[in-house]
Amino acid sequence: MRKVTLRDIAKEVGTSPATVSKVLTGRGDDLIGKETREHVLAVARKLGYSPNLAARALVTGRTHCIALWAETLADFHSIVANAFMDQLRPSQYEIVITDVVKHPDWHAYFQRTPLWPVDGIIALDSPHSVRAYLAASAGRNVPVVSVGAYYVTEMDYVGVDLASGLEAAVRHLYEEGCRRIAHLTCPHGMRPGDGRREAYEATVREMGMTPELLVAEQSSREDGRRTVLAAGERGDLPDGLVCFNDEMAIGACKALHEMGVAVPDRVAVTGCDGIPDTEYFPTSITTIVQPVETLCRTAWEFLRHRIEHPDAPRQAAILQPELRVRGSSRRRGAA
Amino acid sequence: MRKVTLRDIAKEVGTSPATVSKVLTGRGDDLIGKETREHVLAVARKLGYSPNLAARALVTGRTHCIALWAETLADFHSIVANAFMDQLRPSQYEIVITDVVKHPDWHAYFQRTPLWPVDGIIALDSPHSVRAYLAASAGRNVPVVSVGAYYVTEMDYVGVDLASGLEAAVRHLYEEGCRRIAHLTCPHGMRPGDGRREAYEATVREMGMTPELLVAEQSSREDGRRTVLAAGERGDLPDGLVCFNDEMAIGACKALHEMGVAVPDRVAVTGCDGIPDTEYFPTSITTIVQPVETLCRTAWEFLRHRIEHPDAPRQAAILQPELRVRGSSRRRGAA
């Protein structure tokens, strides 16, 4: 049972493939006879025809696929991926998810592994891949929108200004009475130029305190938990803890709970990203909520526009996150 | 700056496209002269060549794309998607994520929307889409592996026997002293034939108790929370709560905490799926852990095999989940 092609339909209808194509793509709604059109449509349905998109892509140069690049789909990124799917659903585009960075030798990645041809790329928190791609793809022409807390400004981008969120978190903890505010982070956050850590350090200094970094091995819950446990065992806990992300904040809260340390009274905690988990803990966790829906909507608008107007001027947006104060840092007032 | 093609390379090297193709696909490693080969390789690199996969797919009939079908990428499904990506990473395949079911008129979906051509499909908890697809694609030939708690047995499948997990959960709660064990579920779980609910009912009856269903509007945390709050306000709480999934269990715990009801002493709670969140609550949540890694590995093995051997006999596996007892249901012994 071979796949049904345009030619099969044409043969059965007694017309040419060209005509069938025009009918089926709708490009001939006003220049193909009503009778022929309906006949074609009927036969197409009867035969269960569906077009070979690879063939179509070959001639049109459009695949109607959009790639979402991310390092992983875990945690916060899965939320973004979901929102992105919501954005694309009404469109004619499909989503190809590619995990770029994790590839062991991603420097050579784009030269070796031929990625699936897409009409556009949304690169989520993966500036390195984007740069590598740009360098490797001099001749290619696929538009990229760089998106997230880590973005690239050499192209269209939708950034999230987490630095301002971190600053707000530090100020908030200060107002709640914290006088020794530490930052629980990971090697990633320690890299030079990391907006979160730098904003933390700057704000803390500005307020007359000394930056204090707790650096875990990675940024998972377990890493956060272990690092805070270790600090507790050293008898060296701060009274405020601004975390790199929600995962680490959750781990930190777990550790504090295990040690019998009161949250927020002894140690106040804030997370970052706004994953739903933070809301559902018995002591809900204060966090910096990323504007995911706006992010995805804007990115998709930019990308759409860029696909249609390759030479349009650069599109850029910086989105502000929102500090959502909850139980893990609120010392006065209602629970 | 046009895209570089095989012909460009051939021209520059002074050979034919066929030869270049052979070199670049490695299909000529032993039948192309070393000199030519190296020359081709050098020029390809210099020109920044990367193949047009649509063209290749058109002639080979292989796209090297695998589709992951899911209703959503939220919660548990994002974990599976991640594991699936881990499986495919070493392979040459890319992942196309398609959210099939949510499409408003998915009955007609497969006839209208031409899905991207893939070499195989992994359908996660989406039996309806699979059936619709099979019905609509009589002539097509793309292998599908049905996967998850809701699977289809007319094809290759890797199922997870959540029913046995639910049974274990009920027995466990009974052993912990619960004598009025309710099931917190959603309309989805109420559909006839739903393994979880049926296993719950059967086990409860078998143990001499009466099934008691708390049906929320959907299966989210908030739905779980609201439903349990309502039950509490009616003064009608059971002493054991077996939940449809972890999301609802988390919501339930939240509600109980808000009402000042002790977990597990007054109400013991179990979830289902094994999402990491359950572990990190101050009172960690007992759950039925799905064997995600095995699931993905097996599914990928099946699919690979099917792609290479379309006529191989049906491949099928039923995986057992594991009840992981934690704080939310353990009344005796250590925390």
Place this chain on the structure above:
DNA sequence: CTGAAAGCGCTAACAA
């Protein structure tokens, strides 16, 4: 309004 012809970029026989 419809069909013939050309070709998208690549691979796979088959010849040379």
Place this chain on the structure above:
DNA sequence: TTGTTAGCGCTTTCAG
């Protein structure tokens, strides 16, 4: 060892 030819399934001028 290499080149020639044909064609994957589709769209797109351009004639009719």
